[in-house]
Amino acid sequence: xxxxxxxxxxxxxxxxxxxxxxxxxxxxxxxxxxxxxxxxxxxxxxxxxxxxxxxxxxxxxxxxxxxxxxxxxxxxxxxxxxxxxxxxxxxxxxxxxxxxxxxxxxxxxxxxxxxxxxxxxxxxxxxxxxxxxxxxxxxxxxxxxxxxxxxxxxxxxxxxxxxxxxxxxxxxxxxxxxxxxxxxxxxxxxxxxxxxxxxxxxxxxxx
Numbered sequence: 001x002x003x004x005x006x007x008x009x010x011x012x013x014x015x016x017x018x019x020x021x022x023x024x025x026x027x028x029x030x031x032x033x034x035x036x037x038x039x040x041x042x043x044x045x046x047x048x049x050x051x052x053x054x055x056x057x058x059x060x061x062x063x064x065x066x067x068x069x070x071x072x073x074x075x076x077x078x079x080x081x082x083x084x085x086x087x088x089x090x091x092x093x094x095x096x097x098x099x100x101x102x103x104x105x106x107x108x109x110x111x112x113x114x115x116x117x118x119x120x121x122x123x124x125x126x127x128x129x130x131x132x133x134x135x136x137x138x139x140x141x142x143x144x145x146x147x148x149x150x151x152x153x154x155x156x157x158x159x160x161x162x163x164x165x166x167x168x169x170x171x172x173x174x175x176x177x178x179x180x181x182x183x184x185x186x187x188x189x190x191x192x193x194x195x196x197x198x199x200x201x202x203x204x205x206x207x
Contacts, residue, residue: 002045002046002047003045003046003051004022004043004044005020005022005042005043005044007020007042008021009021017061018032018035020035022046022051028055028057029058030057030058030061031057059090059091063090063095063098067081067084067098068107071102071108075113076113077113077139077141078099078108079139080139080140081099081108082140110141110145111148111149113141115149117132117136117139118132118136118150118153128162128192128193128194129194130194131191131193132146132193133146133150134193155198158194162189162194162202163202163206165189166185166188166189170207181207182203185206185207186200186203
């Protein structure tokens with residue numbers, strides 16, 4: 001069934017988009033270039049196939065605007081953004097298309113996400129490589145990228161973090177026999193992802 005385009009107006013909020021009206025009712029907001037590409041004009045009667053294309057374009061625009069909006073507040077990995085878009089109810093094909101666009105435009109960069117995540121962890125809640133790698137994978141960063149970023153973390157920097165944590169924790173073990181204190185501190189640091197060699201060196205310094 002055909003419907004008639006009764007008006008095409010520039011959109012105030014999105015300058016590069018137009019609002020279409022079908023039978024005097026607001027229909028969809030689409031990119032201005034699509035209006036020209038599809039040859040849309042007032043008085044034109046359009047088929048359902050064309051309407052489907054318009055709806056798809058409208059959803060893609062809304063999905064991209066949603067993604068760009070939340071990217072202003074935080075950095076997202078590819079997997080995290082995919083989940084965000086899916087939760088908003090966007091179709092699978094639309095999500096795949098927008099994710100590719102965001103990657104190509106540099107808005108989604110898993111490597112940058114991994115670097116920022118590690119930086120935040122080191123400042124607020126330090127963890128060793130093992131735990132950091134697992135956290136990054138859980139956030140949607142592929143293992144290879146996680147390993148590459150973690151490889152750039154200097155061993156000496158990680159040892160300093162482990163030492164800082166150990167010094168604070170060791171205060172709780174002052175009244176314990178030395179062998180018990182060492183065992184507990186070893187377990188504490190291991191659970192935070194620090195490697196055995198680093199743990200042993202740190203324990204010798206604080207206990």
